[in-house]
Each structure stands twice: as C-alpha cells, then as structure tokens.
Amino acid sequence: MSEEESCHALIIPLFGDLPSDLREYLNLLHSTGYQLVLVDNRADELGITQHQPCWPSEAYVIENRNRGGLAGGLNCGIAAAIARGADYVTLLDQDSRMQPEHLQGLQRQLHSTEWDQARRLLIGPCIWDADRRCWHSPRQRSADSNSTKTTLLITSGTTFCASNWPLLGRFDEAMQIDYIDHDWCFRAATKGFSLHQVHDCILSQHFGEPHPNALCDLLGMQLYTPYRHFTALRNLRLLLRRPYIPISIKIKEVIKMLLKLPAWLLFEPQRAANLHSIYTAVTCPLKLQA
Structure with a gap:
C-alpha cells in the first residue's frame, strides 16, 4: 500500500x-x-x-x-x-x-x-x-x-x-x-x-498549570490536583515492580518523587488533601499485572 x-x-x-x-x-x-x-x-x-x-x-x-x-x-x-x-x-x-x-x-x-x-x-x-x-x-x-x-x-x-x-x-x-x-x-x-x-x-x-512556587516552577514542576499526586505516587510503586523497567529509570523517578513529596506538602494550596493523597498512595493495595 x-x-x-x-x-x-x-x-x-x-x-x-x-x-x-x-x-x-x-x-x-x-x-x-x-x-x-x-x-x-x-x-x-x-x-x-x-x-x-x-x-x-x-x-x-x-x-x-x-x-x-x-x-x-x-x-x-x-x-x-x-x-x-x-x-x-x-x-x-x-x-x-x-x-x-x-x-x-x-x-x-x-x-x-x-x-x-x-x-x-x-x-x-x-x-x-x-x-x-x-x-x-x-x-x-x-x-x-x-x-x-x-x-x-x-x-x-x-x-x-x-x-x-x-x-x-x-x-x-x-x-x-x-x-x-x-x-x-x-x-x-x-x-x-x-x-x-x-x-x-x-x-x-502544554504540560499543565504553572506551579505557584518559584522554586518548584524553576525545577520544572506543574501544579496538579491531589488526585494526580495520588496516581503518580501509586503508579511509581507499580513501576518499581515491573521487571522490564530499567533500574536507572527506577532510581531517577524515585529521586524525583522524593523531591516532589515535600514540595506538595509545603508549597501547594491543598496541603491537607495532598497529605491524604500521599498516605493513600503509599498504603493502598496494588493491582499487579498477571
């Protein structure tokens, strides 16, 4: 064709x-x-x-x-x-x-x-x-x-x-x-x-709403909802369990997440909701691939 x-x-x-x-x-x-x-x-x-x-x-x-x-x-x-x-x-x-x-x-x-x-x-x-x-x-x-x-x-x-x-x-x-x-x-x-x-x-x-904190914006972060924070952290847990994901990618994404977590709690408007999202993402059961 x-x-x-x-x-x-x-x-x-x-x-x-x-x-x-x-x-x-x-x-x-x-x-x-x-x-x-x-x-x-x-x-x-x-x-x-x-x-x-x-x-x-x-x-x-x-x-x-x-x-x-x-x-x-x-x-x-x-x-x-x-x-x-x-x-x-x-x-x-x-x-x-x-x-x-x-x-x-x-x-x-x-x-x-x-x-x-x-x-x-x-x-x-x-x-x-x-x-x-x-x-x-x-x-x-x-x-x-x-x-x-x-x-x-x-x-x-x-x-x-x-x-x-x-x-x-x-x-x-x-x-x-x-x-x-x-x-x-x-x-x-x-x-x-x-x-x-x-x-x-x-x-x-367009990747999302600009972050209201100047430092977070400089680091390339966007302002997302607490639910998006939940899915990002939960899905990182899933990604870490996938054998086909290179270890270098896993390490990189964990480091990025460790920088994001305090920013979500210190520099974003919905801090209580963000804390709840973090707790839920860390404790929820994961639906693993067959």
Whole structure:
C-alpha cells in the first residue's frame, strides 16, 4: 500500500475544559485528510455532543466516561480506529498541536525505505514545551539519519503501524494516567520494538498549570490536583515492580518523587488533601499485572 492510499488515524482523548482553539485545530486536521477519533473521557453526564456540537461531521466520537482513565481512552480509541481501517495511528493530547506536514513526516518515517518494513517501530516527534518555551528534552541530531534512537516517547505524538497493535498491547488501565508511557514503551522494547524521535517533526505541548512556587516552577514542576499526586505516587510503586523497567529509570523517578513529596506538602494550596493523597498512595493495595 502506498503512503497516499493509507489511512492515518489520530486518537484524541478529551477531558475537562477543552482548549478554545481545539475546534479550529480539528477542522484543520480533517481538511488535510486525517481520520479523527475523539474519545469523550469526561465522567460528567453531558457528552461531547452536548458540550461541543460542531466537530467535523466525519469525526468518529466515542463516549468512554473516563473508564480506565487516559489509558482506557487511548485503548478504545485505537481499537475503534483500527476497526475503521486505519493503517497508521498517532496519539494526541487535546493540548498538543502538531502541524499536518509534521504528522505526515511521522508517517513518512514509518513508511521510509530507511527501515525494514517488517521492523517493529514506535516513532515520535521532538517536544516543544509551549509554557516554558524550551525543548522538553535535548534535541539530538544525527548527521546520517533524520531520527535519533531513544528509550522513551511521551504518549502524545507517538505513531505506529496499526498492524503492530496486537503485539504492542494495550495501555495499562490500572495506572490510568501517570507513567503509562513509561510502562508501555519499555514493555514494547522487550518485544523487539525500536523507538525513534524524528528531528524535523515538532509537537507543541502544554504540560499543565504553572506551579505557584518559584522554586518548584524553576525545577520544572506543574501544579496538579491531589488526585494526580495520588496516581503518580501509586503508579511509581507499580513501576518499581515491573521487571522490564530499567533500574536507572527506577532510581531517577524515585529521586524525583522524593523531591516532589515535600514540595506538595509545603508549597501547594491543598496541603491537607495532598497529605491524604500521599498516605493513600503509599498504603493502598496494588493491582499487579498477571
């Protein structure tokens, strides 16, 4: 199948207050030929159609109601896209912005003769932090290739061939949101997948609300809810038990968490709720993988 004949699906879970420019962005994506799969991941009683009645008419909308969190939204969106004939899949956050030509660049990289077509690949863009106006991670270029091999891709922007989905496997819905990219990427690596970041494909991302404390903001922290603190700490406990997660990653994430815990209790407005979240995350039973 040629690149022009293929179907490229974009999976976009939606939650909370939607960005004001989202409708315009979806119309742009639709006008350039992408299959849009919108997953309503809000738990309230009003669905997308009541909140936002003017999506592109061809967009496929799924009511998921936050079952399985972000992981569940991605899983059902991917399954729906493949059932509707997708050949390539790109995952996008509602706060991510990636120009159509850069999305085409990701697909082109998967379709490139640079790769053995039987090779197992996960492709992602370079990430621009739209809030801090800097690269999310060092942008390393290779003189002889348009991509750099990596060990981890953030969920948004990750692109793969739909035929590889059964082998890749689903995102872990027990984790819901935090660390689902770590778990999925390192699990994929154990199945022979190679992860690459494409140099000239750029995704602009808003990572969350700026932290009110200057020191925490300088350290790269965002202000999240007590529930997100709970899921982050609980999921770190899960991550530490996964044999396929490298020990270097485990040590790095534990050190980062040890810095975050006092910040949550000293420099954030909901200190009592944060303390309760920490206690619950540390003491709750874990749902371990079979």
